[in-house]
Amino acid sequence: MQSRALRPVLATYTALFLLFLYGPMIVLAILSFQGPEGGPQFPIQEWSVYWYKHLLGFAGTSRVSQLPVGDSLLRSIALAFMTTVVSTVLGVMSAEAFRTRFKGSGPAFYLIILGMMVPGVLVGLGMALLSNTLGLSRAWWSTSFVLHVVYTYPFAFLVMLAIFNRFDRSVEEASLSLGVSPAQTFRRVTFPIIFPGVLSAMLFSFTLSYDEFARTLFTAGRALTLPLAIYGTFSVEIHPNIFAFGVLTTLFSFTLLVVYGLLMKRFTARAARFHGQEES
Amino acid sequence: MTALSTETPSRPAAAASPAALRARKDRNRALALLSPGLIWMALFMVLPMCMVVYVSFWTQTTFSVEPSLTTASWQRFLGSSTYLAAIGTTLRIWAIVLVATVAIGYPVALFIGLFVRNKTVQTALLVACVIPFWTSFLIRVIAWRPMLGTEGAINMILMKLGIISHPLEFLLFSEFSVLVGMTQIYCVFMVGPITFMLGRIEPSVIEAARDLGASFGTIFRRIILPLSLPGVMVGAIFVSVMVLGEFATAASLSGRKVNLLGNIIVSQVGSLKWAFAAVAGVVLTVIITAVIALALRLVDLRKEM
Numbered sequence: 249m250q251s252r253a254l255r256p257v258l259a260t261y262t263a264l265f266l267l268f269l270y271g272p273m274i275v276l277a278i279l280s281f282q283g284p285e286g287g288p289q290f291p292i293q294e295w296s297v298y299w300y301k302h303l304l305g306f307a308g309t310s311r312v313s314q315l316p317v318g319d320s321l322l323r324s325i326a327l328a329f330m331t332t333v334v335s336t337v338l339g340v341m342s343a344e345a346f347r348t349r350f351k352g353s354g355p356a357f358y359l360i361i362l363g364m365m366v367p368g369v370l371v372g373l374g375m376a377l378l379s380n381t382l383g384l385s386r387a388w389w390s391t392s393f394v395l396h397v398v399y400t401y402p403f404a405f406l407v408m409l410a411i412f413n414r415f416d417r418s419v420e421e422a423s424l425s426l427g428v429s430p431a432q433t434f435r436r437v438t439f440p441i442i443f444p445g446v447l448s449a450m451l452f453s454f455t456l457s458y459d460e461f462a463r464t465l466f467t468a469g470r471a472l473t474l475p476l477a478i479y480g481t482f483s484v485e486i487h488p489n490i491f492a493f494g495v496l497t498t499l500f501s502f503t504l505l506v507v508y509g510l511l512m513k514r515f516t517a518r519a520a521r522f523h524g525q526e527e528s
Numbered sequence: 529m530t531a532l533s534t535e536t537p538s539r540p541a542a543a544a545s546p547a548a549l550r551a552r553k554d555r556n557r558a559l560a561l562l563s564p565g566l567i568w569m570a571l572f573m574v575l576p577m578c579m580v581v582y583v584s585f586w587t588q589t590t591f592s593v594e595p596s597l598t599t600a601s602w603q604r605f606l607g608s609s610t611y612l613a614a615i616g617t618t619l620r621i622w623a624i625v626l627v628a629t630v631a632i633g634y635p636v637a638l639f640i641g642l643f644v645r646n647k648t649v650q651t652a653l654l655v656a657c658v659i660p661f662w663t664s665f666l667i668r669v670i671a672w673r674p675m676l677g678t679e680g681a682i683n684m685i686l687m688k689l690g691i692i693s694h695p696l697e698f699l700l701f702s703e704f705s706v707l708v709g710m711t712q713i714y715c716v717f718m719v720g721p722i723t724f725m726l727g728r729i730e731p732s733v734i735e736a737a738r739d740l741g742a743s744f745g746t747i748f749r750r751i752i753l754p755l756s757l758p759g760v761m762v763g764a765i766f767v768s769v770m771v772l773g774e775f776a777t778a779a780s781l782s783g784r785k786v787n788l789l790g791n792i793i794v795s796q797v798g799s800l801k802w803a804f805a806a807v808a809g810v811v812l813t814v815i816i817t818a819v820i821a822l823a824l825r826l827v828d829l830r831k832e833m
Contacts, residue, residue, distance in 0.1 A: 254744065258639035262653070265636045268712060269660050272671035275681045279674050289679035338565045345561035348554040356562060359569050365765075365820065366573060367773020369790045373809050374576025377583045377802060381595075394572040401565060459664050461776065462790075466797055478666045482780045486670065494667035501662035 273498070280491035288486050299492040312487045316477045324458055324474035327388055331396040331457035336449045338397070339404025340442070343412050364402040368462025371395055376466040391467035396457045403456060404449035411445030444512060451508050455501065577813070584806035593802045601803040605811070611792065615811065618788045621706065621778075622771045622819075628711045629767050630760060633718035637759070640719070641726030642734075642752065654723065657716050665713070669777050672709045676700040676781075701783030709777045714770055718763035725759030726752065761827035768819050772812065789815075 283294035305314055342360060346353060375395055379386050386392075419441070423433040439446075461475035468476055474497075481490060544552075586593040588601055605611050636657075644650045660668065675681050676699040683695040698704055729752065737747045775790030789812045796805035 255643055258635055258643055262636050262639045265632065265715075266656055268632075269657065269715075271681075272668065272675045272712070273660065273663060275675050276667070276671040289674055289677055290681065290684050338568065341561045342565040345558040348558040350555045350558050356566060359566060359574075363569055363573055365769045365816075366577070367769065367790070367812065367816065369773055369775060369793050370580065370809050370813060371573055371576050373793055373797065373805055374578075374580045375572070376797070377579045377806065378576050380802070381579070381583075394568070398569060398573045401568070405565070455662070461666060462773070465794070475664065475666055478664065478670075479776070482666075482670065486673065490667070490670060491674070494663065494671065497667065498663045505662060 273494075276491045277495050280488055280495050282488040282491075286488065288488050288491065299488040300496070303489050303492045303496070312489060315481065315489055315493055316472070317474065317493065320472045320474045320477040323388055323471060327393060327396065327473060328454045328458040330389070330393055331400055332450050332453040335397045335401040335404045335453045335457075336446060338401045339408045339449050339453075340446065342401075342405050343408030346409060347412055347417070360402050360405050362402075363398045366398075368395075368399070368460070369465070371398060372463050372466040379467070386467050386469040388464065388468045388471055388473050391469075392464045392473070395463040395467055396460055399460060399463055400453035400456045403452045407449040407452060408442065408445050411442050415441055443515060447508065447511060447515070451504075455504070580806045580809040580813070583803055584810050586803045586806075588801060588803040591800045601807045605804065605807045610787075611808070614787045614789055614792050614808075615815075617786060618772060618790075618812075618815070621703070621710070621774075621786070621788065622768060624707055625710045625714065625771050626764060626767055628707065629715045629718040629763070632711065633715050633763070634722060634756075634760070637719045637722035637726055637756075638752075641723040641756075642729065645731075650727070654720070657719055661716070666776060666780075668713055669709055669780050672705060672712075672781055673700060676705050676708070700781070701785060703782065703786050705781040706778050706786050709781050710771055710774065713777070714767045717766040717770070718760070721762040721766070722756055722759035725756045729755050758827050761823055765820060765823045765827075768823070769816060772816050772819065 279288060279290070279292070280299055281295050281297065282288075282292055282299060283296045284298040286293035302312065303315060303317070346357070372395065375391050376386060379391050384391070420433055420437055423437045424430065428436070459475060461479060464473050464476055465479070472480070478490070478493070583593060584601060585597045585599065586601075587596045587598050640650055640653045640657075644653065673680070677683070678695040678697060678700070680700065682699060683692075686692045687695065733751060734747055737751060742750070773790055775788055775794050778786045778788050778791055779794070789808050792808045793805045793812070796802075796808065
């Protein structure tokens with residue numbers, strides 16, 4: 249009976265919680281439409297898209313220097329792409345290995361999981377020290393890249409582990425016992441079943457790497473990635489162009505999410521059609 | 529002896545049952561599949577971490593470090609009240625944020641996981657919690673500035689409502705803003721695992737308790753809370769490792785008033801004091817290891833996932 253009274257209270261609380269989560273972003277989005285003379289605070293002088301133009305370099309001369317996003321954006325996307333490929337492959341391989349019981353699987357599991365636990369600033373420092381000692385120069389495509397994989401591979405691994413746990417092994421065995429080669433079996437039987445998981449692992453890896461900052465800070469060398477370029481502007485005064493940038497990157501992430509959703513839907517629809525054929 | 533030892537390896541192989549042979553083949557295959565990942569982790573995670581420990585004992589000159597071993601950096605760290613204070617600040621911020629994320633997150637998880645029985649609504653609410661993650665972390669941190677500043681949204685609203693006549697200064701560039709920012713960013717890592725555990729509770733168990741006349745308080749204390757504790761622990765591990773290794777939130781929201789161990793590492797690296805940064809790194813590692821070890825004693829991560 250008390251729980252009936254509790255329900256609306258908890259519902260209101262959850263609504264307030266969502267406001268807490270979204271509030272700053274909403275304020276940031278509103279302020280991104282600040283006029284050219286306005287600062288990064290209220291009141292709004294006049295509504296305009298000036299800071300979006302400024303961000304994209306269409307605003308002409310301005311008292312505020314342009315955010316260095318162009319090259320760094322490309323670097324971040326390239327880095328995220330490299331990380332996605334490697335960590336997904338490693339994740340699938342390791343999760344496949346964990347389907348058989350073997351000695352030392354416990355320590356191996358924790359060694360992999362450690363990658364997502366170790367603070368970025370620590371491995372970043374270690375990597376910087378290591379490359380200094382070995383006399384290697386640091387760059388986003390070498391020292392940062394390996395650390396990004398250290399971070400995203402455990403996520404890909406856990407996603408794939410969850411998929412393999414729900415996966416009926418006998419389907420594969422049936423294929424193998426019918427004389428289909430292991431490679432063919434993986435391509436025609438295993439892969440289609442685990443594909444949604446692979447897609448999720450890729451999504452995880454891409455977004456984590458794209459946004460990763462602590463691991464890149466000490467290891468990227470001179471050429472900056474996108475989060476580093478944003479961080480660089482923190483130490484000086486902030487202007488509404490950062491807010492406009494925040495809105496645009498959020499839209500970019502949503503586009504990525506929608507693409508993922510569409511791919512997933514298309515795939516599950518095809519799988520459902522397949523099932524239908526089998527049953528008829 | 530030698531004859532015996534050359535003979536033994538071949539005999540079990542020949543005499544082994546097909547099942548044993550297959551098991552061995554599977555095991556070898558598993559190790560082959562696993563080794564690239566493990567080698568990657570050993571080279572690019574374990575080795576750099578060992579390097580941090582090693583370099584913390586190197587000699588620091590003005591702009592570089594030399595590999596002659598000394599404890600000078602350690603003595604300087606442990607003898608300085610500023611750096612010891614940073615340990616205190618790190619632990620204090622960690623404890624407050626941890627308690628805040630549980631306190632704020634648990635009711636939300638309770639609502640989503642237990643009170644919403646419609647799967648679609650449940651998923652929609654969880655997605656709503658996760659969506660902010662699709663914005664850059666740094667942007668989410670900086671978004672608190674126009675919210676909390678003296679000319680920010682909260683002060684503006686409070687002044688319009690006539691609750692205050694002067695803007696509240698303590699909101700931004702203080703420990704308060706760091707705590708608020710971290711709680712908002714990491715709260716979801718608490719909500720997620722708890723919701724997951726609560727969603728696994730059989731509704732019939734709660735119904736049975738209710739039929740037997742248990743009040744909601746009793747049901748919560750005796751059934752819901754114990755079954756959700758593993759979720760709280762998993763969430764606590766996530767939040768702890770992230771908060772302890774933090775520096776960006778403090779750097780951009782505290783106005784240099786809050787110095788965490790992470791901030792010390794960043795500033796020391798900035799002035800090329802590598803050995804000193806390494807000492808701070810080792811201290812941080814010890815703290816995090818202690819926290820994780822404690823948490824893992826209380827919950828088996830592998831079983832819960």
